Amino acid sequence: MRDDNFLSEMNARHLWHPFGHPGEARANPPKIIRRAEGVRITDEAGHTTIDGVGGLWCVNLGYSCQPIKDAVAAQLAELPYYSAFKGTTNGPAIELSVELARWFGPEGLTRAFLTSGGSDAVDTALKLARQYHKLNGEPGRTKFVALTKAYHGTHWGGAAVNGNPLFRAPYEPHLSGTFHVPSPYAYRNPWDETDPERLSALCLRMLEEQIVFQDPATVAAFILEPVQGAGGVIVPPESFLRGAREICDRHGVLLIADEVISGFGRTGHVCASRRSGVRPDLMTLAKALTSGYFPMGAVMVSERLADAFEHEETGGMIPTGYTYSGHPVGCAAALACLAETERLKVWENAASTGARVLAGLEGLRRHACVGDVRGIGLMCALEIVSDRDAKTADPARAGRIFEAAYRAGAMVRWSGANLVVSPPLTLTPAEGDAIVAALDQGLSEAG
Ligand SMILES: Cc1ncc(COP(=O)(O)O)c(C=O)c1O
Structure with a gap:
């Protein structure tokens, strides 16, 4: 191992860090x-x-977590990689889809689309939302509504629905047709409202007004983190997600729950949607899917959406995905991780x-x-x-x-x-x- 000063110097010279300033690494080494x-x-x-x-x-x-380490080693020895694009697949990917359908069965989410991480999952969910409306005879539904303070990863779709101006500004212009409504952030909000339920009601009213203002026939989905994470851990009352579900239903808008952080237990619930008893149309997962031991993500899809894709002869084909979608080593890591998560x-x-x-x-x-x-x-x-x-x-x-x-x-x-x-x-x-x-x-x- 090289000495630490050498590593720091090399880091400053050659390694750019996500959300870091490349010019700062020498003065303030990570x-x-x-x-x-x-x-x-x-x-x-x-x-x-x-x-x-x-x-x-x-x-x-x-x-x-030894079971994950063992599963990764065993899978590397047996099949370190094979594509899961149309035409081939692998055992761990199939098993993982079955497990995820069991985990999120209570939310009615029984189809899994596997990705390499959370940003991939978010972009895939946004695409699937648009594609669903096309399959469903409403091709005009292309817009997205999101919350201020939201973080949905860094791909173009996720960056467009992110609600932190600092992360948005350098990459403008973003995907057109994305709109934001206030987050239920009790410490700072346009009304200085500190009561969580009253604030939640105000934010929900803004959501509905925005959808109506845009014309519901043009809105594909509302995406939110049921508990906002990177925006500063903003915890709405349980009723907020239920209210959002009702508004989406009233206007034919899909609800995407981004549970990249909140999935698999962090909030004290298996997922944050379950805390509110809400069934989203799409759910994004990553992070704790493998406890971070392997880059992995997933989009879970509801029965209703799945029906539209599976019964449409040509339009149901999903022309998106990643080389590492369904990566056998990642899926083996996820299977071991889910088993431990459930056991504990x-x-x-x-x-x-x-x-x-x-x-x-x-x-x-x-x-x-x-x-x-x-x-x-x-x-x-x-x-x-x-x-x-x-x-x-x-x-x-x-x-x-x-x-x-x-x-x-x-x-x-x-x-x-x-x-x-x-x-x-x-x-x-x-x-x-x-x-x-x-x-x-x-x-x-x-x-
Ligand atoms: C809610 C949410 N969505 C998406 C992402 C993006 O995930 P990734 O960094 O794996 O691409 C994150 C990352 O922190 C996140 O918190």
Whole structure:
């Protein structure tokens, strides 16, 4: 292994990082993570911390899940790759589709289209929504509605429906025909409404007005994260998704639930749609599908949509997909991961340990720079401000707190003014307390 200074220098010279500034890597080198075990990661200096990020909201089972490692090794030995494009397939891909249909049967989602990650899944879902309307005799339905603060990945479709102007601006113009309505973000919203139910009702009214304004006959789908993740962990009341479903139904608009983060237990439910008892038309999944051990995603499709595709002779052909759709190694990883996820019922621990972590984070409001605390299950966020009354977001201070918390033993995710906690769902209560304690220390030092 080369020495660390050499690696940092090479990183600054040759490696561009997603969402990083290429000119910044020398002044502010990224942490080089060397190894991981259980819920802990160790960096190049030998400093070990609890991974309060779960890699990137994905390592739900921690880093030592032997069944996934074994399944990957066995599959590599037997069949490291074969295409699942029309004409060929493989056993793990078929088995995975059966498993996913069982997992999401309660949502009526019984067909799987496999992808290489979440952005692929989002773009595929948007395409399938448009194609469905064409098959269904409504070719004019091409527009998409999404929420502000939304994050749906970085391909052109996902980037167009993303609701963070910072991520949108450099790549304008986006896919035409995408529109945004306010997110049910109680800390900041156009009405300064803090009551979640009243805010939810206002946002739903804006959704319906936007659909009507566009002309429902031109709207293909409303896409949302049932709990917004990268936008800062925005948790609407359960009724929000039900209300969105009703509005979509009233206007013939499809509902796409982007569960790339919330799928497989993070919110304390198997998926966030189930929390609201809602059956989306399409659901996107990735991340915890393999606990991050292999790049994989999926789009789950409802029976109603499937019918239109399967019974249409020519138009039902799906002319999209990825070389690694149905990758046998990824599917083997996913099968082992789902079996462990179910055996451990990790959503139960996400609910109980998550409630404890959130209560601990609530206690950090005693630091004046903590403007807001939000969360559900094991996805939580602190929003850092320089002035509580004015709610002035303070990303630089959040960065200093992040560094101090890291030194104190917990990696959290610094995203703008938010400090996000999304650890493996195997986290123990004591490890949850340790994350809160490290943030407390970080706030005392740098808040
Ligand atoms: C809700 C949501 N959708 C889509 C994506 C994109 O997934 P990927 O980074 O695997 O392409 C993400 C990634 O964080 C996400 O949070």
